Amino acid sequence: MEKKKTNKKFIIILVALVVLGGTYGTFKYIHSQSHEETDDAQIEKNMNPIIPRVSGYVDKVYIKDNDFVKKGDTLFTIDRRDYQLKIEEANAAMIGAEGNFAVTKADIGSALASISVSDANVLSASGNIESAKIRLGRITSDYNRYENLYKSHSITKQQYEQALAAKLEAESQVRVLQQQERASAFQKSVIVAKSKVSDKQTEVAAANIKRAKALLDAAKLNLTYTSVTAAIDGQVSKIDIQPGQLVQPGQSLFYIINNKEAWVIANFKETQLNKMVIGQKVTVKVDAYPDYDFEGSVTSFSPATGSRFSLLPPDNATGNFVKTIQRLPVKISLNATNDPEKIKLLRPGMNVDVDVHLK
Helix, strand or coil, X not given: CCCCCCCHHHXXXXXXXXXXXXXXXXXXXXXXXXXXXXXXXXXXXXXXXXXXXXXXXXXXXXXXXXXXXXXXXXXXXXXXXXXXHHHHHHHHHHHHHHHHHHHHHHHHHHXXXXXXXXXXXXXXXHHHHHHHHHHHHHHHHHHHHHHHHHHCCCCCHHHHHHHHHHHHHHHHHHHHHHHHHHHHHHHHHHHHHHHHHXXXXXXXXXXXXXXXXXXXXXXXXXXXXXEEECCCCEEECXXXXXXXXEECCCCCCEEEECCCCCEEEEEEEHHHCCCCCCCCEEXXXXXXXXXXXXXXXXXXXXXXXXXXXXXXXXXXXXXXXXCCCCEEEEEEEECCCCCHHHHHHCCCCCEEEEEEECC
């Protein structure tokens, strides 16, 4: 029986494949001892949301989709008319508050003047009372002397009655002056009470001025918010607003992407983190630009795995447990040595391959 001929080409190809496979496997093993790699990584950039601070209808849009803008450029404006009316209203309230304050200050000045007049009246009445008391004492002495003389029949009844009338008149004058003094003191107390009320009214008027000024300043500030400007240099995303559209405070309308700075978020398996530390060199290959290698370094590790930050984090105690390898987000900063023009070409969300040099 004739022996089958051995296919030398097959043997050569098989040996070549074995050698190549062994070489590749050896290379990958040696490489894995000093490198950690993942393709679960994306480019990230600062995305500044455009959020209006006041409500209103969009008046005019100055930009288009994907436009480049500079810091301070006007993006769109909101109808200003309502806010201009609020300024006029606040200004009128301010003028009214200042008028009330002036009136209450005038009332206080008038009250102080009246208090001074009342003090003078009280002092005058007190002086008149003292004079009347001195006169009463003299007349009373004369009356007592005339009374003794009348009892001894040394003077006529007419002279006695004249002395008595003078005494009664002097006593009446003292009482009248005392009543005047009390009336002046009472009038002063009333004026003092009114002045205290005016003081309180002045404080209220001053507070109303501050409140009106605050409302006026707020109205002026809100008017400036009707012009929405760019906070940074960058490129705008798709513009989803049109003139006449109603926008609300806190409503995210679109984004400005900062193209000057970029970094990578790489999601490594937890089993890959054993030898990784901050500061290690990283090579980043972007799928969109495979001919250029970006250089970077490990900057920080997330405080928790990605699943913990999800809307519904897993709870292993709720059912049957199946162990799943978790991934931890790692931030990789791109070095300043990279070409700035290449950095500008990167877009948030682009897929990249990350190679961390452990040694």
